[in-house]
Amino acid sequence: MRIECPSCQFAADVDPAKVPTKGANTKCPRCSNVFFVGPAEPVAMQDTSASIVCPKCGVEQPAAESCASCGIFYEKYRAVQERRLQADNGDKYEPATEDAPFPDTVTGGLAPQVPVPLSKAMFHFGHGRGELFKWIADGRLAPEALPQASRIAGMLPGRMEWRRFLDGLALWSGATFLALAVIFFFAYNWKELGSFTRFGIAEGLLGASVLASWRLGLERTAGKAALLAATLLVGALLALVGQTYQTGADPWELFATWALFVLPWVAISRFPALWLVWLALVNLALSLYYSAFAGFFGFVYGTQTLLWTLTAVNTVALAVWELVASRGTQWLAERWPPRLIATFVTGYFTTLAAWGIVGRSSAGFAEVIGYFAWLACTYQIYRHRIRDLYVLALGVLSIVCVSAVFLGHNLGDQDAGALLFVGVTVLGLSAVGGWWLRAVAGEVES
DSSP: OEEEOTTTOOEEEOOGGGSOTTOEEEEOTTTOOEEEEOOSSOGGGSOTTSEEEOTTTOOEEEOOSBOTTTOOBHHHHHHHHHHHHHHHHOOOOOOOOSSSOOOSEEEOTTOTTSEEEGGGOOOOBSOSHHHHHHHHHHTSSOGGGHHHHHHHHTOSOOHHHHHHHHHHHHHHHHHHHHHHHHHHHHHHSTTTSOHHHHHHHHHHHHHHHHHHHHHHOTTSHHHHHHHHHHHHHHHHHHHHHHHHHTOOOOHHHHHHHHHHHHHHHHHHHOOHHHHHHHHHHHHHHHHHHHHHHSEETTEEOOHHHHHHHHHHHHHHHHHHHHHHHHTTOGGGOOSHHHHHHHHHHHHHHHHHHHHHHHHOSHHHHHHHHHHHHHHHHHHHIIIIISOOHHHHHHHHHHHHHHHHHHHHHHHTTSOHHHHHHHHHHHHHHHHHHHHHHHHHHHHHHO
16 A cells, blocks of 8 residues: 655555554654554445454444444544544654755664665654664663664654744743733732722733634634633632622632633633633632532531542543543543543542541442442543553552552551561552553553
8 A cells, every 4th residue: 555644745655464453653754744544444445245343342243334332433433543643642743944854865774874765765653662662672772872763763852842842831821920910910019009900900901811812813822822811810800809899709609600701711712721720610619618618508528528529520521521532522632631630530539548448437438439440440441442551550559559558557556567568568569550551551552
């Protein structure tokens, strides 16, 4: 089959047997562009009289547009996998310019100093950081040559990547610090400023941020940054109203109203970071409501109930995020937002499990059961469906922490030998977890 780079149109013939059955990312030997290549014979092109194997559930069945077992549409599933691979591996390349034209040769094989003619260069599948480490383990690449090999493979950021990173850092930092500066400005100059001056400054900056977001467009990064600044300024304006007119509102009402007012902006923004800000406002509102009333809706509960509530809210948010992303929503393809939510969910479940172990009550038993149910679901989803090594590492860390709490609670009053046993067990679990994560990483790389 013939593969053509969508960036520089370099083309080469590749043995179809080398392309994985589910497709894979490949790297252009001319411009280093990373793009997805589907299998040689897509499901939609196969003979309808033949039987196929679903790429998701593995059930063999007559060929069709969708799977009779799990219901996926093959073309949509393949498109989602393409976007997920591109999001995980990244599209690292620098477009050709007059100052940096396309090279006539590419570096090949294990000898970087030997140039290979571009006409003989080929597309390869599965080459990446994991393969370089495998070469080092097999003795095919010297460890001291890893930095040079990484540069040749395009895994280290170049000048354009650093420029884009610094531009984005300056933009997002400026938008965030501008909104925070307004809050601190009012706090420091509260007595010197009249009420009309305060509202004029806050509303003027809020209107300017909304106007800038509308003029720049939410498709551009600058427009999203302006909308983020406007979202933060809404909170400053609400706090200003409460302090000026002494409304007597509780802090939880501020954050709840803030989350309610900015929800339309969040909904139309298609901006993951803004959704995370909104989710943080919801978490703060729930926590402050519990602190004010020691419960929910007039019922007095223990602190475990607050933890259960926050765990449920963030778990539902993570599940909805992953579900919508799996349906092909491209702006949700980035992995860092669900990983951040998963970090908090893991912390909540770990705290609940530790609380249940120490509490030794019927409620604590339910918390331990919920913890193991969460571990099972996390393993099933992020090991077999999404394959996110970061979330699996969070699970391993959580198991180590809960095991340490269990052993420390039951053996903590014993002699020094018991403490030594706890330490050795923690080290052993960490080593086993690291070995398993490395094995999973090898599978993902391949």
